Amino acid sequence: MLRYLLSKLLTFVPTFLGVTLVSFAFIRVLPGDPIIVMAGERGLTEERYAELQAQFGFDRPLYVQFWDYLTGVLQGDLGESFVTKKPVWDEFFSLFPATLELSIVAIILATALGIPAGVIAAMYRGKFFDRALMSSALVGYSMPIFWWALLLIIVFSGNLGWTPVSGRIDLLYFFPDVTGFMLIDSLLSGQKGAFASAVSHLVLPSIVLATIPLAVIARQTRSAMLEVLSEDYIRTARAKGLAPVRVNGLHALRNAMIPVVTVIGLSVGMLLAGAILTETIFSWPGIGKWMLDSIFRRDYPVVQGGLLLVAGFVMVVNLIVDLLYGLINPKIRKR
Amino acid sequence: MPLLQIRNLTVEFATASGPFRAVDRVDVTVDEGDVLAIVGESGSGKSVAMLAAMGLLPWTAAITADEMSFDGRDIRSLTPRDRRTVIGKDMAMIFQEPMSSLNPCFTVGFQIKEALKKHLGLSRRERHERAVELLDLVGIPDPATRLSAFPHQLSGGMSQRVMIAMALSCNPRLLIADEPTTALDVTIQAQILDLLARLQQETGMALILITHDMGVVAETAQRVQVQYAGQKVEEQPVRPLFDAPHHPYTAALLAALPERATERRLPTIPGVVPGQYDRPAGCLFSPRCAFADDLCRSTEPPVQDAGLGLARCHYPIPSPAKEAV
Numbered sequence: 001m002l003r004y005l006l007s008k009l010l011t012f013v014p015t016f017l018g019v020t021l022v023s024f025a026f027i028r029v030l031p032g033d034p035i036i037v038m039a040g041e042r043g044l045t046e047e048r049y050a051e052l053q054a055q056f057g058f059d060r061p062l063y064v065q066f067w068d069y070l071t072g073v074l075q076g077d078l079g080e081s082f083v084t085k086k087p088v089w090d091e092f093f094s095l096f097p098a099t100l101e102l103s104i105v106a107i108i109l110a111t112a113l114g115i116p117a118g119v120i121a122a123m124y125r126g127k128f129f130d131r132a133l134m135s136s137a138l139v140g141y142s143m144p145i146f147w148w149a150l151l152l153i154i155v156f157s158g159n160l161g162w163t164p165v166s167g168r169i170d171l172l173y174f175f176p177d178v179t180g181f182m183l184i185d186s187l188l189s190g191q192k193g194a195f196a197s198a199v200s201h202l203v204l205p206s207i208v209l210a211t212i213p214l215a216v217i218a219r220q221t222r223s224a225m226l227e228v229l230s231e232d233y234i235r236t237a238r239a240k241g242l243a244p245v246r247v248n249g250l251h252a253l254r255n256a257m258i259p260v261v262t263v264i265g266l267s268v269g270m271l272l273a274g275a276i277l278t279e280t281i282f283s284w285p286g287i288g289k290w291m292l293d294s295i296f297r298r299d300y301p302v303v304q305g306g307l308l309l310v311a312g313f314v315m316v317v318n319l320i321v322d323l324l325y326g327l328i329n330p331k332i333r334k335r
Numbered sequence: 336m337p338l339l340q341i342r343n344l345t346v347e348f349a350t351a352s353g354p355f356r357a358v359d360r361v362d363v364t365v366d367e368g369d370v371l372a373i374v375g376e377s378g379s380g381k382s383v384a385m386l387a388a389m390g391l392l393p394w395t396a397a398i399t400a401d402e403m404s405f406d407g408r409d410i411r412s413l414t415p416r417d418r419r420t421v422i423g424k425d426m427a428m429i430f431q432e433p434m435s436s437l438n439p440c441f442t443v444g445f446q447i448k449e450a451l452k453k454h455l456g457l458s459r460r461e462r463h464e465r466a467v468e469l470l471d472l473v474g475i476p477d478p479a480t481r482l483s484a485f486p487h488q489l490s491g492g493m494s495q496r497v498m499i500a501m502a503l504s505c506n507p508r509l510l511i512a513d514e515p516t517t518a519l520d521v522t523i524q525a526q527i528l529d530l531l532a533r534l535q536q537e538t539g540m541a542l543i544l545i546t547h548d549m550g551v552v553a554e555t556a557q558r559v560q561v562q563y564a565g566q567k568v569e570e571q572p573v574r575p576l577f578d579a580p581h582h583p584y585t586a587a588l589l590a591a592l593p594e595r596a597t598e599r600r601l602p603t604i605p606g607v608v609p610g611q612y613d614r615p616a617g618c619l620f621s622p623r624c625a626f627a628d629d630l631c632r633s634t635e636p637p638v639q640d641a642g643l644g645l646a647r648c649h650y651p652i653p654s655p656a657k658e659a660v
Contacts, residue, residue, distance in 0.1 A: 146464065232436040236438070241423030329440055330485045
């Protein structure tokens with residue numbers, strides 16, 4: 001087990017280097033110059049420009065810049081934002097809980113609805129239920145996220161006035177950050193209505209963010225279930241006289257979980273990508289909005305560091321998924 | 336009153352290219368404590384008929400029968416819920432591939448105790464004791480530890496023993512064994528058959544043994560029913576069947592047994608069982624039959640009387656005794 005974990009961690013090294021290189025190159029390939037962006041409309045003189053270039057180290061060859069960056073990263077130094085002058089590391093971790101909270105709620109929503117939907121669709125294969133569920137899943141999967149978000153805002157925030165349009169909580173409430181998770185902090189604060197406000201702010205963004213993973217999970221669950229349902233051991237379970245709920249929900253689903261868990265793990269990556277759009281629309285103060293703003297500002301250290309940390313997070317999630325396989329199916333268990 | 340009585344059972348599968356008749360007007364009768372062997376080549380509808388009785392066929396199967404009763408109760412008229420109280424309890428089944436018939440995600444103990452909980456409502460402790468007792472009964476050494484084993488840790492023979500233990504858990508009155516030894520090594524085959532025969536005698540349950548091995552039939556069965564291309568072509572008690580087969584197909588099957596061979600080269604039956612597209616008119620066995628004539632190829636044969644083994648044949652082979660008269 002420990003050896004397996006170590007060998008898995010070893011594969012992180014090339015991925016990590018690759019992400020560092022790609023994120024470093026990506027932001028520099030984009031047209032635009034951070035110094036010009038910082039100068040804004042006033043512009044600046046040739047001398048001042050050269051001076052700033054030297055200050056940020058842009059006058060040196062790219063490989064030297066990359067080497068500097070890489071050695072910094074390995075020492076845990078992701079650099080400082082050009083704009084706020086704060087360490088990227090600190091900024092990331094002050095904003096990440098908001099994204100994490102949104103993503104966790106979204107993935108729970110997607111899993112809690114997607115798996116039963118897939119199981120039901122597989123049980124009623126080819127019948128009305130199956131068709132209805134799978135076509136909705138297809139619609140959900142192909143829907144442009146920004147349009148879907150705007151539609152929900154117009155209906156539920158605009159017309160019906162049920163949910164707030166943006167932010168994480170009403171301005172009325174103020175309490176200290178304990179965990180960074182608004183749902184938990186609002187409960188801890190003990191202020192009346194704070195938790196309800198946090199929940200109502202979370203509803204629309206998490207629905208929007210959950211839509212695509214929900215569709216993917218439902219479709220994956222259905223196809224995995226269909227495969228498993230034709231297995232001999234399902235016939236055995238039915239031959240025991242077990243109820244369909246138990247046959248499908250326990251005997252079949254447990255076996256169908258491997259591909260589903262894989263998809264859930266992969267959705268985490270998609271979720272963080274989707275978070276950028278969702279957070280921007282709902283003014284959710286998470287890393288998505290922060291990254292997007294940084295790209296526009298050509299804030300190199302933030303974009304590089306942010307991408308790296310997100311990639312690291314996704315890698316860890318997928319490692320956990322790998323470890324889950326053994327829990328689900330003992331045949332795959334590593335010794 | 337027979338324990339299981341099936342009359343005129345027909346099973347058709349809806350396929351993309353039209354209906355396929357897997358079982359064609361088959362009768363099966365089993366009395367309490369009876370051992371019936373159903374014999375036939377692959378594709379002769381042996382398993383499908385029994386799966387229909389268990390209610391385990393997929394929804395693409397259309398089942399029709401004049402009668403289908405277990406212990407005097409019409410099993411077709413039962414609600415699915417009521418039917419599930421019979422299946423796995425009074426009527427149990429084991430399958431051809433023991434390795435894939437056990438769920439890889441759950442321990443052996445879990446899978447055995449599940450049925451005990453469902454049908455007998457035993458307490459946790461009673462379930463455990465019964466499960467140990469069952470594994471011991473089917474000859475698994477160190478049963479208490481084996482309960483926590485996962486199926487992939489067992490050999491094929493062990494898996495089949497576990498399947499048998501599972502099927503016997505609620506003391507069924509009828510056990511259907513669908514080619515229980517096909518996937519096993521020859522030495523293990525004999526052990527499993529001995530085990531089944533012993534358990535049948537000890538418990539007095541009825542046993543339906545589906546097989547394509549005439550050798551197995553001779554050792555275990557009391558009565559034999561021969562199926563071909565979905566039809567029952569002959570039925571006799573085991574001794575008379577081996578001594579005087581009436582249907583040419585039965586005769587050909589018996590002639591193909593190595594221990595009965597009279598020549599150096601083992602006789603075979605040319606051709607294969609007809610499939611969905613090449614079902615002949617008249618007698619289904621006529622293309623492969625040494626005795627077939629134009630009548631066989633054009634007209635469906637009648638079912639002869641019991642003295643001629645209910646053979647579905649125009650020209651049943653008469654008994655040697657009758658020949659002497």
